[in-house]
Amino acid sequence: MNKAQILTMFVLLHFASIFAIFPERIISATSKGHWEPITILFLAELLVLWMYLKALSQFPGKTVVDICNESLGKWVTRLIVLPMLIFLYIELLLLMYFQSVEIKAVLLQRTPPAATSALFIVLCFYAVWKGLEVMIRASIGLCILLMPFIFFSMMISIQNFRISYIFPIWDSGMSFFSNSDFYVCTVISAGFLFLGMIPSKQRLSFGKAATAVAIIFVFALGSVYVPLLVFGQETVIHLQYPMLMASDTIDLEWVVFDWLPSFYVVASSALGVLKVSVLLWILVALLHQLFMPKINRLWVLFVMCFSLYVISLLIPDVNALNSYLYLNSFFCVYSVIGFPIIVFLAAQWQRKKVST
Numbered sequence: 001m002n003k004a005q006i007l008t009m010f011v012l013l014h015f016a017s018i019f020a021i022f023p024e025r026i027i028s029a030t031s032k033g034h035w036e037p038i039t040i041l042f043l044a045e046l047l048v049l050w051m052y053l054k055a056l057s058q059f060p061g062k063t064v065v066d067i068c069n070e071s072l073g074k075w076v077t078r079l080i081v082l083p084m085l086i087f088l089y090i091e092l093l094l095l096m097y098f099q100s101v102e103i104k105a106v107l108l109q110r111t112p113p114a115a116t117s118a119l120f121i122v123l124c125f126y127a128v129w130k131g132l133e134v135m136i137r138a139s140i141g142l143c144i145l146l147m148p149f150i151f152f153s154m155m156i157s158i159q160n161f162r163i164s165y166i167f168p169i170w171d172s173g174m175s176f177f178s179n180s181d182f183y184v185c186t187v188i189s190a191g192f193l194f195l196g197m198i199p200s201k202q203r204l205s206f207g208k209a210a211t212a213v214a215i216i217f218v219f220a221l222g223s224v225y226v227p228l229l230v231f232g233q234e235t236v237i238h239l240q241y242p243m244l245m246a247s248d249t250i251d252l253e254w255v256v257f258d259w260l261p262s263f264y265v266v267a268s269s270a271l272g273v274l275k276v277s278v279l280l281w282i283l284v285a286l287l288h289q290l291f292m293p294k295i296n297r298l299w300v301l302f303v304m305c306f307s308l309y310v311i312s313l314l315i316p317d318v319n320a321l322n323s324y325l326y327l328n329s330f331f332c333v334y335s336v337i338g339f340p341i342i343v344f345l346a347a348q349w350q351r352k353k354v355s356t
Contacts, residue, residue, distance in 0.1 A: 006195070006204055007212055009139040009278070013191030014216040016275035019150065019268040020098055021325070022188055023223045023242045029181040031233050033171035034224050037182050042217045044337065045189040049213070050206050052340040055347035056196060057203050064196035064343045065289055071350035078290050080342055084193075087331035088283040089308075091187060092276055094324055096120055097312045099272035102241065102265055117312050120273065125305045127277035128284060129298065132194070135277055142274060146267040153247040153264045154222050160246075161229040183329040188220070189336035194278050196343065197285060240318065280304065 026034055052064075059067050068077040100116040108116055127135055176182040195204060227242035239245050247264055284304060288297045315321070 003204055003208070005136045005140055006198070007208060008143050009136045009274075010191060010195070010204070010209065011212050011216060012139050012143060012271060013194070013275050013278060014188055014213075015150070015219065016095075016268075016271035017188040017191065018216070018220050018223045019243060020095065020272060022185055022220065023227060024240065025181040025184050025325075026224045027228065027233070027237055027242065029179040029185065030171055030176040031237075032168040034228065035169070035221060036171055036174065037176045037185070038217070038220050038224065041185055041188065042213060042220070044186075045192070046210060046213055048189070048337050048340040049192050049209055051344035052192065052196060053203065053206050053209060055340075055344045058347050058351060060203070061199055063199050065286065066199075067343060067350065068346050071346040071353070074290070080339065081286055081290060083331050084335040084339055085283060085286060087190075087328060087335040088279050088286075089304075090324060090328040090331065091190065092279055092283065093308055093311055093315075094321060094328065095272055095276050095279075096124075096308060097315050097321065098318075099269050099276075100312070101318055102244075103269055105241075107262060107265055114313055117309055120276075121305050121309045123273050124277045124280055125301065127273070128281045128301055132198070132278070132281050135274065135281070139274065142270060146270055149263045149267045153243070153267075154219075154226050157226050157230050157246045162232070163229065165229050165232045166225070180326045180329060183333055184325045186329065186332050186336055190279070190332070191275075193335065193339075194282060197282055 026037060029037055055067060056062075056064070062070075065077065065081070068080065072080070096117065100113060100120055103120075104111060104113060104116050192209070223243055227236045227239065227246040230236075230246045231239065231242070236242050244264055280301070284297060284301045287304075288295070288300050292300055315324075
């Protein structure tokens with residue numbers, strides 16, 4: 001496991017959110033100047049990412065749990081980790097359900113939801129069982145296989161662009177701050193949380209991470225503006241899968257490109273499996289380390305997977321996801337902004353205690 005593999009995983013986890021719920025939520029959050037909320041989200045991520053990596057670099061070979069345990073004590077650590085556990089569980093549930101619905105809608109129309117959900121959770125169970133290092137190594141292969149389809153899906157729609165749809169390009173009132181969908185989009189930053197769970201002495205530098213964030217930012221802009229420039233704000237706001245629909249508007253004679261939406265769904269689903277597996281690994285690791293140290297980690301994993309599968313079958317339809325997304329946005333903001341700040345402050349406190 002080297003820095004290039006970790007950086008690749010970092011990028012792919014962000015892409016998993018970008019091609020899941022990010023475009024439709026940004027489009028719902030504002031009707032103009034869509035680049036503004038995207039820019040603010042990424043600037044906020046850069047700030048908390050710097051704090052997160054700074055804290056980790058000060059304690060080589062230790063995880064965020066180790067830092068908080070030494071600085072704040074086990075009970076306080078359990079308290080500050082609890083909201084993040086809630087976020088991880090709800091996010092896993094939503095991601096799993098969303099990906100299963102997308103697969104059923106495009107690829108397996110006649111397959112019952114219980115079967116697609118079962119297949120999805122089995123793949124995630126196997127990935128978590130093999131461990132985070134295996135998933136990080138596998139990310140290189142996934143990047144080589146999937147990125148061409150995702151990139152081509154975005155670029156192929158250019159011929160249908162109407163540049164007039166980009167206007168107005170400025171939201172002077174920044175009305176998106178009062179829209180719940182903007183805060184739902186903070187889930188994109190959850191892609192850096194796994195960095196604090198790797199007990200490595202060779203940490204990812206902020207410069208390399210910032211370069212990766214800049215690349216992700218370009219793709220995030222593309223995921224919003226591609227469907228926006230194809231359909232326009234008044235139409236795209238009603239689409240459930242805007243990027244998928246944008247790629248489906250192109251009529252190509254070559255058979256392989258006629259299957260482009262299917263390739264796109266396969267690629268986004270593979271990214272979804274990767275992100276669910278990593279978040280599930282973090283959830284199981286935190287539960288085992290802080291709350292269930294005497295229980296075998298495999299049993300914790302099995303219980304989490306089984307409960308996620310059963311609860312996902314109880315979700316009535318995609319429209320019910322909104323209430324869960326808005327509820328989870330509170331825990332999400334805490335996990336991607338509040339928790340890294342707490343880790344940073346705990347690290348500074350611990351360094352002062354050691355120096356004195």
